[in-house]
Amino acid sequence: MSYFPAFLKFDDKKILIVGGGYIAYEKLDHLLDFTTNITLIAKDFSDEIEECIDKHFLKSFKKPYEEGDIKGYDIIIAAVDDFNLQEAIYMESRNHKCLCNCVDLQQYCDFIFPSYIKKEDLTIAVSTSGASPAMAKHLRIFLSQVIPDSIVDFLKEMRGLRKTMPKGKERMQFLDKKAEDYIKTWSNNNE
Numbered sequence: 001m002s003y004f005p006a007f008l009k010f011d012d013k014k015i016l017i018v019g020g021g022y023i024a025y026e027k028l029d030h031l032l033d034f035t036t037n038i039t040l041i042a043k044d045f046s047d048e049i050e051e052c053i054d055k056h057f058l059k060s061f062k063k064p065y066e067e068g069d070i071k072g073y074d075i076i077i078a079a080v081d082d083f084n085l086q087e088a089i090y091m092e093s094r095n096h097k098c099l100c101n102c103v104d105l106q107q108y109c110d111f112i113f114p115s116y117i118k119k120e121d122l123t124i125a126v127s128t129s130g131a132s133p134a135m136a137k138h139l140r141i142f143l144s145q146v147i148p149d150s151i152v153d154f155l156k157e158m159r160g161l162r163k164t165m166p167k168g169k170e171r172m173q174f175l176d177k178k179a180e181d182y183i184k185t186w187s188n189n190n191e
Contacts, residue, residue: 016070020040039060043062076100083104086102112127115136117143121159122152158178161174
């Protein structure tokens with residue numbers, strides 16, 4: 001079954017990453033595009049993770065994971081090489097109201113990390129539901145080459161127009177036409 005695409009608001013969400021190696025760093029790096037309310041637990045952290053912890057003032061604990069460490073967190077990422085520990089963390093998460101992602105065990109994932117493009121307010125997520133992460137990656141690269149950097153300024157303009165124009169059918173039609181015309185300029189510029 002496919003995963004449902006959703007964009008989560010992290011304002012009041014506490015995230016725990018269990019692991020301190022390369023995969024944990026990849027997940028941390030993606031999450032830092034959206035929040036810094038992240039805690040890390042690992043026996044040891046890579047230099048890249050240590051740097052992120054210092055730069056973003058993240059909470060961290062150098063210790064082995066213990067049952068109960070997930071209590072109070074909304075989102076758990078188990079990024080350790082020990083599959084038995086990943087499974088145990090997932091099973092424990094069933095007793096808490098939290099979402100869990102075990103990086104190497106798709107059957108123990110409430111959610112997955114999509115490949116995504118982030119240009120300030122624009123976020124585009126691409127997923128193959130685990131069928132081909134390579135395809136998701138290459139599709140993301142293709143789309144990021146098609147979408148011009150000017151989209152950032154365009155979206156700022158659109159946000160301003162939405163705030164200043166009265167709601168209603170005329171505003172909706174005007175903004176729809178403006179977006180359509182902007183996207184048409186992409187193909188015109190590539191000819």
